[in-house]
Amino acid sequence: xxxxxxxxxxxxxxxxxxxxxxxxxxxxxxxxxxxxxxxxxxxxxxxxxxxxxxxxxxxxxxxxxxxxxxxxxxxxxxxxxxxxxxxxxxxxxxxxxxxxxxxxxxxxxxxxxxxxxxxxxxxxxxxxxxxxxxxxxxxxxxxxxxxxxxxxxxxxxxxxxxxxxxxxxxxxxxxxxxxxxxxxxxxxxxxxxxxxxxxxxxxxxxxxxxxxxxxxxxxxxxxxxxxxxxxxxxxxxxxxxxxxxxxxxxxxxxxxxxxxxxxxxxxxxxxxxxxxxxxxxxxxxxxxxxxxxxxxxxxxxxxxxxxxxxxxxxxxxxxxxxxxxxxxxxxxxxxxxxxxxxxxxxxxxxxxxxxxxxxxxxxxxxxxxxxxxxxxxxxxxxxxxxxxxxxxxxxxxxxxxxxxxxxxxxxxxxxxxxxxxxxxxxxxxxxxxxxxxxxxxxxxxxxxx
Amino acid sequence: xxxxxxxxxxxxxxxxxxxxxxxxxxxxxxxxxxxxxxxxxxxxxxxxxxxxxxxxxxxxxxxxxxxxxxxxxxxxxxxxxxxxxxxxxxxxxxxxxxxxxxxxxxxxxxxxxxxxxxxxxxxxxxxxxxxxxxxxxxxxxxxxxxxxxxxxxxxxxxxxxxxxxxxxxxxxxxxxxxxxxxxxxxxxxxxxxxxxxxxxxxxxxxxxxxxxxxxxxxxxxxxxxxxxxxxxxxxxxxxxxxxxxxxxxxxxxxxxxxxxxxxxxxxxxxxxxxxxxxxxxxxxxxxxxxxxxxxxxxxxxxxxxxxxxxxxxxxxxxxxxxxxxxxxxxxxxxxxxxxxxxxxxxxxxxxxxxxxxxxxxxxxxxxxxxxxxxxxxxxxxxxxxxxxxxxxxxxxxxxxxxxxxxxxxxxxxxxxxxxxxxxxxxxxxxxxxxxxxxxxxxxxxxxxx
Numbered sequence: 001x002x003x004x005x006x007x008x009x010x011x012x013x014x015x016x017x018x019x020x021x022x023x024x025x026x027x028x029x030x031x032x033x034x035x036x037x038x039x040x041x042x043x044x045x046x047x048x049x050x051x052x053x054x055x056x057x058x059x060x061x062x063x064x065x066x067x068x069x070x071x072x073x074x075x076x077x078x079x080x081x082x083x084x085x086x087x088x089x090x091x092x093x094x095x096x097x098x099x100x101x102x103x104x105x106x107x108x109x110x111x112x113x114x115x116x117x118x119x120x121x122x123x124x125x126x127x128x129x130x131x132x133x134x135x136x137x138x139x140x141x142x143x144x145x146x147x148x149x150x151x152x153x154x155x156x157x158x159x160x161x162x163x164x165x166x167x168x169x170x171x172x173x174x175x176x177x178x179x180x181x182x183x184x185x186x187x188x189x190x191x192x193x194x195x196x197x198x199x200x201x202x203x204x205x206x207x208x209x210x211x212x213x214x215x216x217x218x219x220x221x222x223x224x225x226x227x228x229x230x231x232x233x234x235x236x237x238x239x240x241x242x243x244x245x246x247x248x249x250x251x252x253x254x255x256x257x258x259x260x261x262x263x264x265x266x267x268x269x270x271x272x273x274x275x276x277x278x279x280x281x282x283x284x285x286x287x288x289x290x291x292x293x294x295x296x297x298x299x300x301x302x303x304x305x306x307x308x309x310x311x312x313x314x315x316x317x318x319x320x321x322x323x324x325x326x327x328x329x330x331x332x333x334x335x336x337x338x339x340x341x342x343x344x345x346x347x348x349x350x351x352x353x354x355x356x357x358x359x360x361x362x363x364x365x366x367x368x369x370x371x372x373x374x375x376x377x378x379x380x381x382x383x384x385x386x387x388x389x390x391x392x393x394x395x396x397x398x399x400x401x402x403x404x405x406x407x408x409x410x411x412x413x414x415x416x417x418x419x420x421x422x423x424x425x426x427x428x429x430x431x432x433x434x435x436x437x438x439x440x441x442x443x444x445x446x447x448x449x
Numbered sequence: 450x451x452x453x454x455x456x457x458x459x460x461x462x463x464x465x466x467x468x469x470x471x472x473x474x475x476x477x478x479x480x481x482x483x484x485x486x487x488x489x490x491x492x493x494x495x496x497x498x499x500x501x502x503x504x505x506x507x508x509x510x511x512x513x514x515x516x517x518x519x520x521x522x523x524x525x526x527x528x529x530x531x532x533x534x535x536x537x538x539x540x541x542x543x544x545x546x547x548x549x550x551x552x553x554x555x556x557x558x559x560x561x562x563x564x565x566x567x568x569x570x571x572x573x574x575x576x577x578x579x580x581x582x583x584x585x586x587x588x589x590x591x592x593x594x595x596x597x598x599x600x601x602x603x604x605x606x607x608x609x610x611x612x613x614x615x616x617x618x619x620x621x622x623x624x625x626x627x628x629x630x631x632x633x634x635x636x637x638x639x640x641x642x643x644x645x646x647x648x649x650x651x652x653x654x655x656x657x658x659x660x661x662x663x664x665x666x667x668x669x670x671x672x673x674x675x676x677x678x679x680x681x682x683x684x685x686x687x688x689x690x691x692x693x694x695x696x697x698x699x700x701x702x703x704x705x706x707x708x709x710x711x712x713x714x715x716x717x718x719x720x721x722x723x724x725x726x727x728x729x730x731x732x733x734x735x736x737x738x739x740x741x742x743x744x745x746x747x748x749x750x751x752x753x754x755x756x757x758x759x760x761x762x763x764x765x766x767x768x769x770x771x772x773x774x775x776x777x778x779x780x781x782x783x784x785x786x787x788x789x790x791x792x793x794x795x796x797x798x799x800x801x802x803x804x805x806x807x808x809x810x811x812x813x814x815x816x817x818x819x820x821x822x823x824x825x826x827x828x829x830x831x832x833x834x835x836x837x838x839x840x841x842x843x844x845x846x847x848x849x850x851x852x853x854x855x856x857x858x859x860x861x862x863x864x865x866x867x868x869x870x871x872x873x874x875x876x877x878x879x880x881x882x883x884x885x886x887x888x889x890x891x892x893x894x895x896x897x898x
Contacts, residue, residue, distance in 0.1 A: 031657070033659070033677060035678070161642070165642075171637070171639045188619065188620070189620065189639075193607065193614075194611055210482070226701045226705060227484045227488075228482060228484050229484070231619070231698065247680065248697035249697070252697065252700065252704060253675070256704065256708075259705075259712070262708075263708070263715060263788065267780045267783070267785075269784060279813065282806075283813045286781050286810070287814055289777060290778065290781075290847075294774065294818055296770075297770025297771075298770065298829075300770060300773075301766045301829075309765055309766070316762065317750045318746070320768060320769075320881050321743070321745075321750060322746070324745060324746050324878065324881055325746060328874050328877070331716045332716055332718055334716070335713065335716030336718065339709060339713075357731075360728040361732050364729075364732045365739055368736065369743055372743060373743065398739075429773065436769060
């Protein structure tokens, strides 16, 4: 059943740990899902987490480790010897989770752990997986899957599957390969269950399969599985040989990660921070963006300084308006492009048609906003020259910001830099500065600063 | 195999449609995945999409409809009669996809379509699903699942399953219910396949199941499936009776949707826009946020107007700096809280401890930034009083923005309003205005405006 973590539960647990009542503590957590226990660990002090972890049986403990945040997991692993990690943790995990844990260990500990794994094929599977970068299809896949040969009958299959299924937690699809291990088709368990015992695999398998190369990026994996509504995706090497499978639960994690990354970039937070990280960690993730803003502000000051603001101090009054609108429009344009690129929908539309469309939107928005501001300023009592200056500047800034906001992420993407970098403080800051420049330039022409 | 949509392919397809060569057109698309055909429809004119749609066999056509964007789907459905929709589309779809399509139809067409569905149980399943709101667990679930009784043997199960499996596309889990249809356990196909034929369900089923109530929000569905790494989630009613199941592919769609929504809010785009929407649609989604910025700018102008800027026109020079920094800090704080709330990690940490932590981060960032700005302005040649004014104001604005940025989303959440509303232009605009007020207030105290 679904568990709801409450303050009361945490307090109760903490009290029992303080009184050193291991049996009662274990009684509280033993029947929880590993993801729930991991959630508890993230809410209590590390010492208490370690206390609970040591009470758990190896299987549950290993599953909890997989679910934990990197920092707590790392601390817990530090308390274990390489032999304990190998025997209590790694041997209880599927290859992909095991590889994730091993890959986070320091180099020398990594090798020692691998050498302590008794199941040689498990150890070699893990060593295999460690060759791939963490954010590639190969880094995501598990080595546990069911594969059968094209010329086998259903009876043969079921016999072979009994052996293989031992180590595979969930079976969603059966992969059919030829004698060279080249992936030829897939078969659902449903079909296996309801076909005649003598049927040969190649006659009932689905040969129209979607697969992915192990070197592809995790974002591609997520896009493919999402687009084709897959719960499992087979991974092949350059030769087309089946080497692993990725399941939907891993992809959900990636999707969350990628979405958070883009969101954080747009909101000016670098790195992966969470709301329960320490003050120093949070500061480190945010300060860089603030410094960009700071430098932008200083350059903005310089720009204003170029012009003679003393004579036309009224221009100062609309600085926030111009700066804010430039920033808003720029971020909007950039966000649409970033999202389009991530979802793949901008891919075949050319950069030019994209820029032209943004220009269209900017002209409509710009005209509406400029008209409103012209009427507003004039009716607020500013003279016509000033009102026209603000209105024209606003229009120019909106057009500029829209094009700039579109152009930057598209250019970043072209040079294989994450286009999401373009959103957030970066666009806002550059827009602020250039927007001010445009504003004062127009002011100079109309008002003669 | 994975298909890559190219400009060349589109051109080739368009040319064949223009020459009215239905067989050649069909030859190009017939073997594509429905998701790929949907992608093509989104890149070509509607008339051409309709041409292709009419060539597809009903089964593929129905699948393509499910994958399409709402606007193209709606246009295609308008070309079909209620009878055609019922017989060619709805009868070929699982209940959840069918319900999604029916729910988008105008009321009178909806009833007519339902009346034309020949399979009565399918029609009543769809009518059932239409009762739930689109973004609830009930609105997401499908009625096609395999359920067996607790006291059945494996042999009995397989016999019953053959009947049920007809209409279920993918079987991941078998649900075990009691005589009142109350969900009691789950069984994997793997276990079914490898257990003794006489075993009774209740002896091998997993009784520790995660399920969700049909009235829960889709965000809860995504959180539960993601947290517990599930590929299928059973849906129950208030009595605990099994009424449907949700699969991981639906959840991936929701996750994408929710992430896009938050991202769009943070970047100031209301509604669900995509980069290939029309100029009018895009404008409509963006203008509201720009108007907020516009009003903020006008209020900002009013604030500056209160103070005598003529005498201290130098203060104008740092307006962009103060405004930008306030906006940046506010959005950062709000984004962290919004993300924490979405992921559930802020849930048990109280509002106060959250505010205190943000205060800590703000003090550190504020001190660093203020010190830098003090040194920078003084060395750029501004007098000490001015430099101190800017520096103190910056510190005050950073502290204020951090607290404001934290407080607003937490308050919105408390009153069940989407906290993501707090990010983006809203926070930036309010921060701009209040930041300016703080700046000039401090300026008045130190410089005596």
